[in-house]
Amino acid sequence: MNKDNGEAGAQHRKKLMLEGREDTRAVRECLQGKIEAFEFLVKKYQDPVYYIAYRMVSNQEEAKDLAQETFVKAFEKLDTFNMKMPFRSWLYKICSNLTIDNLRGRKGREISVRIANDARETEGGRNMHLAEFVAPEREIPENVSLSNDISRYVQEALDGLPENYRLVMVLHHMEGLNYAEIGKVLGVPRNTVKTWAHRARGELCGSLKGVV
Amino acid sequence: MSGNGGETGCEFALRTIEILGDQKLGPGRRSRLRRHIETCPECKADFERMTAVIDILENMPRMSAPEGFADKVLEVIMAYMPVGDLDSIDEHGHRKVWIAGAVFGVSIALGLAVVRHFIEHEGENGIDQDDERVSKERESYAAATSS
Known part of the structure; x- marks a missing residue:
């Protein structure tokens, strides 16, 4: 059993290494002026980048914009890419930063709405329901293998986590990155990622009590 | 936290449950945990909840980028940076x-x-x-x- 796991791990590492070389070659070609090389990278990573963005912001339109922005930014900054770093980690780092900025901006907008709402209430204006403004849009994808209800509950529980915990859950459990690679993406030590993962799973278990 | 495993058993179980999502458990740790949760319903519930949460996270429905996404990205890139600039x-x-x-x-x-x-x-x-x-x-x- 352990031997099987070891072999599977070695095969996975080999696959990642080959993919990494392929990506680095594509980056070099792109830097030499071959736009098709960047097209190859976009096509290879469009689904995971979109998926990470979606799981972070729970909104398809925003996820599409964030994924697009990720690739445009990657293209702009391609000459700063360190060829020794996996392209995947670098790309996910751009995506993570953009999604976190987006979520912080959203919080700022929610606070502004709250302040405006409070002001209206104190002025004796129409008493608007705060939930109309602050409830984030949630969309549940179709054709799901997991029950819609469960995936909705889990997505809501994920949305309740701090952004860094949420990212760790998405990158580790949904994208299959190990803690060391997540550390590179988030710019924190591996052990910090591990601690965040433990706390995140603990909080998810707490939130999903009675559901699972 | 009760059961025949006692406090040490529960502490071990909690520590093991915490790392369930990190790595595959070794056979020794796995059998010790199994022995403990057979006698401790609270740790068993924690274990089952954690495994369910991990299972759900790892099987959340995958989503693909919208149709024509790559073309749109390349269109945006070409619009602000002609290929000549790449040279x-x-x-x-x-x-x-x-x-x-x-x-x-x-x-x-x-x-x-x-x-x-x-x-x-x-x-x-x-x-x-x-x-x-x-x-x-x-x-x-x-x-x-x-x-």
Whole structure:
């Protein structure tokens, strides 16, 4: 059993290494002026980048914009890419930063709405329901293998986590990155990622009590 | 936290449950945990909840980028940076700014040299023309006074 796991791990590492070389070659070609090389990278990573963005912001339109922005930014900054770093980690780092900025901006907008709402209430204006403004849009994808209800509950529980915990859950459990690679993406030590993962799973278990 | 495993057993179980999502458990740890949760319903519930949460996270429905996403991205990139600009990047990824700077400098120097030459040449012509005009005027004045 352990031997099987070891072999599977070695095969996975080999696959990642080959993919990494392929990506680095594509980056070099792109830097030499071959736009098709960047097209190859976009096509290879469009689904995971979109998926990470979606799981972070729970909104398809925003996820599409964030994924697009990720690739445009990657293209702009391609000459700063360190060829020794996996392209995947670098790309996910751009995506993570953009999604976190987006979520912080959203919080700022929610606070502004709250302040405006409070002001209206104190002025004796129409008493608007705060939930109309602050409830984030949630969309549940179709054709799901997991029950819609469960995936909705889990997505809501994920949305309740701090952004860094949420990212760790998405990158580790949904994208299959190990803690060391997540550390590179988030710019924190591996052990910090591990601690965040433990706390995140603990909080998810707490939130999903009675559901699972 | 109760059961035959006692406090040490529950502590071990909690620690093990915490790392369930990190790695696959070794056989020794797995069997010790199994023995404990058989006798401790609270740890068993924690274990089952954690495994369910991990299972759900790892099987959340995958989503693909929308149709035509890559084309749209490339369209945006091409709109603000034509392919020609890509040629200004060398094989190490550094833009050939120094080449552009050198070309610009040489162009300015050449331009200045041409302008200077032109001004000087035109100036000399101007002086010659003035001299010619003055001598003609002198001649006509001399002719007029002598007659």
